[in-house]
Amino acid sequence: MPRARIPAGYATNVFINCPFDLEFQPLFHAIAFAVIQCGYTVRCALEADDTGATRIDRIYRLIDECRFGIHDISRIEHDTVNNLPRFNMPFELGLFLGARRFGAKLQRDKQCLVLEAERYRYQKYLSDIAGQDIRQHDNDPAKAVGAVRDWLAASRSKSAQPLPGATAIMRHYLEFQANLPAMLRAADLEPAELGFFDRANLMAQFLETRAALAV
């Protein structure tokens, strides 16, 4: 009998399911930085499609490959273009929970964090998720970082090395943000040209270099 396939990096892959609009970017970038500094791998739907797969197939693959999922469902307002709500985030949260519930043995180990801007607001529009790990961030990147850090820390074994504190992560993130314009100049990139992977790789390299320069 063939053994179940284990996706590469599954145990440390973190699927970030959140709005990608400009308004949410400060939270998205801070969350990604926290994930990276905690030693995990950021994955999200912004990854370039190099397979020709449809969007839903890419989402399936992402969820399959990630043990962890961070789902921000705070964007419930109508968008300014179509005056309609966006359902992608709660839909992908449902897929993630479905994989955990009905998936193979490996998938049943999935860990899920649900983020909302306001406490208990989800009860008015997505009450079925009551009982999940739901944290509020008040649209404050520092609070989102704290929620992500504490959730990742709670999933680790007692023998694992402790994660950096939320305050330290935020300090490093602000240092990264302050140095980002100089990094972009050195890379000959405009801010709008900085894609998901390059930003994540810059974050990773920044942390490595910063550690070497710390006194």
Next chain:
Amino acid sequence: MTSKISRRTMQPPARPVGQRASPPGKTARVPAVARRGRLTLQQIKHAVDTALRGQTFEADAQG
């Protein structure tokens, strides 16, 4: 001596691209990031090294 070389491939176990060599933790600072992007790793390193040249940072307390 115990060897982890695969009997099938006679190769050491491959670590997927971007996967960390050590478990996540405070001292293992190089995070795993899928190394796909517009910039090469050399360009990434050059950009960071250039931006941080001459700077020092506060060391973190050891946990």
